Amino acid sequence: MKFVIIGTDGPEGRAKRKKLRPAHLERLKRLESEGKLVLAGPFADQSGSLIIIEADSIEEARAFIQKDPYVEQGVFEKVEIRPFTLVLPERDEGP
Numbered sequence: 001m002k003f004v005i006i007g008t009d010g011p012e013g014r015a016k017r018k019k020l021r022p023a024h025l026e027r028l029k030r031l032e033s034e035g036k037l038v039l040a041g042p043f044a045d046q047s048g049s050l051i052i053i054e055a056d057s058i059e060e061a062r063a064f065i066q067k068d069p070y071v072e073q074g075v076f077e078k079v080e081i082r083p084f085t086l087v088l089p090e091r092d093e094g095p
Contacts, residue, residue: 001054002038002084003061007070008048010077016070023069031064038086048076052084 009017031037031053038052049070055061061081070076
């Protein structure tokens with residue numbers, strides 16, 4: 001199942017991002033290598049980030065994001081996780 005994770009930056013988020021970005025991206029790249037990252041990136045208005053992942057449960061998605069440096073070090077002051085159904089573009093899920 002897919003989950004949307006919306007991280008909203010706190011007051012010090014912008015200042016902390018630069019230092020924590022390598023560790024944050026490393027975790028996302030690891031998830032990507034496991035085939036569990038759908039997409040990720042910051043909002044253009046610099047208010048936070050959007051991450052869509054594959055996980056077996058909301059608890060798994062929550063456990064993933066709670067260990068992210070952006071959460072642990074206070075870039076995100078608020079995190080929202082919601083189940084998501086991808087309709088388009090259609091993707092071949094294989095046999």
